Amino acid sequence: MKKICPSCGKTEEENEFITSFCPACYSSRHELYRLPHTMEITVCPSCGNTASGEPLGSSEKQLAKHVIAKFRSEHELKSYVAKVDKSGKNREVLLELLLIVHGKEVTKHANVTVRVTKKQCTKCSRRSSGYFEAIIQLRAEEGNAKSKIEKLASTAAELIEEKSFVPRVEKTVNGIDVYSGSASEAQKALHALKLHYAISKKQSGMKQGKRLYRTTFCAHV
Template identity: 30%
Template sequence: MELRCPKCGISSREIPFSGPFCIKCKPVNIKCPKRMEFIRCSKCGRVRLKGNWVKADESRLSEEVISKCKGEFIGGSYDFRKQEATFFVGDKNRMFPVKRRIKVSIVKNICQECSRKSGGYFEGIIQLRGPKGKVMKACRTIKKMLAKTTFITKEEAKKEGLDLYVGSSKAVVELLAELHLRAKMSKKLAGQKEGKRLYRTTFLIRL
């Protein structure tokens, strides 16, 4: 029996139906937030997602927007210029787009790491000692690897080698283990925060 969609008038001979409606006009249950906000660091460009500062392009942020929406859809994407989400409903054989307006704003701020870096903050000092060639080679490797987990506030040339002032002592410890490097460690009290003692650690590496 031929059906006519009560909303658009199309025939069931032209398009699949779901109940009394054609699949395009079938009421779809999709719940979306009306507004969303992302915080982007104005220094490094990273975005705060789930408590962490991460590199995220529009594609990654689009995924985050869609993940906050629930309902009867197979997939979706978000257009930042149109401020519009497009969801795909139906089945694997035939899908149709359903659009929803979601206002997404991106607020600029400064992440803790960039704030510390600009303020000269450091928790550890790597002291590289040895022949100049070995020191420079080790320095390049260390800087490249530390860039993945922390930052270097200052690089200071010394008569006997090179000092690197690093934002995270923990990152240095992990680096030493990964590179199988031995270091003589010494700690110095740098102050207190919320009643907790803060130390700066010096890592002496002889090459």
Template identity: 25%
Template sequence: MTIQENFCPKCGGKTENEGLCNTCLRSDIEWLTCEPRLPCVICPTCGSIKKVNTWTDVPYDRQKLSEELAFGAVSAHVDVQDLELAISTREISPNRTQCTVYVRGILYGEPVYKTCETLIVWTKENCDRCSRLSGGYYASTIQVRATGRRPDTFERERAVKIAYDIEESVQQLGERLSFITRIDDTRDGVDIVVSSHSIGDTITRQIITEMGGKATRHPKLIGEQDGKKVYRITILLRLPEFRKGDVIMFNKRYYEVKGTDSGLIRVFDLIEGRSNVLHEHDSGFRLIGNVREAERADVTYTDNDIAGILDPVSYDIKEVKAHAWLRLSPHEKVKILRDHEEEEIILVG
């Protein structure tokens, strides 16, 4: 024995430590603790899980969630090395799961082993989103209308599709409280009722981007929450008088509408085959139809700037102007609209 050797002040044995030996250290500390009871709140409608006071959308698998919760209930001392965990679970009842966690590791140079028991208590509670959905909560209403007409079936369906696509997108980004409360098909258009101002604004912008139009906002104060004023907003979205794809006559020329922007109508000249711009406030527009409703007809022959078209209704050969931009050839198909007022066939593509 030399003067440099250390002795444990508790048991008197030799130690390499300055203080208690490893054996006494292990006996003096509680190296493993375990929460005996774990509550877990799950929404019975959508399966969201409540963590503290926040609802989280995660794929819900009871076995995997049980293991995750049980492992989270175990707390080991910071000096435990090479920690290994294993678990067994037993379903006591539909709302109780008994978990046994097996823990082993190395503490102060010696292996240690211990088991602990924890009980997971499953409770059901409607989440914030489902509570709002079931209560019909809403913050904005987008009234999709049209200028001087009623939105057609295509426009109604497209506006609804845009709304659902945006709802799916924001939900994936974690905006749980942004959703579509309901959609009402009305005599004059469609009403898209949503739960937040942000999703309402996003849907409105996307509809205008795709189909044109203008929107006005009409807020209404409904109360206060946490000292802040709460508003419900009605967004009146008016689609343009002419839809994308409409064929119109103006100054004895036919145009296909490509879009509208700030009082202007972007068109394609069906005679000259080039783009042009008309003004919305001009008078004398006459709607012929929409290219989505066009019939398909056979080209029977071409002769310079004249083409013979087989009328798909009367089966007569009708001669029409074969505009250069069409590049027609015999035996191919062409799309046509009928101007019943002028008794003409219009080639639209």
């Protein structure tokens, strides 16, 4: 005997019912998933990264990923197709979701408005304010080590830039100073370059009741 939906009276065709309801009535009676109607994404105008430090990118795929990260359901999301419409500052993400509900495939459509707000990230605002936590002092042992020191300084700066930033690099009488936004990244760079160094710390100020330090790593090359 064919099933009849107790809600709308529709007769089942091709084994499509979910429990005793037709797919339409089942999904109107059950919350199949949760997804916010609107989302806000903060993007740094200087580097283009979101607050979590990842690039937002201009591609639809990346934006859809940010939205799908908010998808919550007790059912399996088998796949989804996303389309992005740009309307002014906002982006409309139109989703076609394929869910598996009690062993049946159910297609749902969702619409999420993503508001893109611009705010400079910590890394960029620190960089532009000249903030730094550490200085790597590369010092020449012999008079002819200059080019070696220059190479080490630029490699150290590159390594630090991967995770932090280098507000400036200064030449001194007997070497080069590489300023680093992060003390731990400066130290990691020194280890990567296999340099021996002496550490000194100086209090540079207070922030919210905590002492701030500036670390100097002095390496003789």
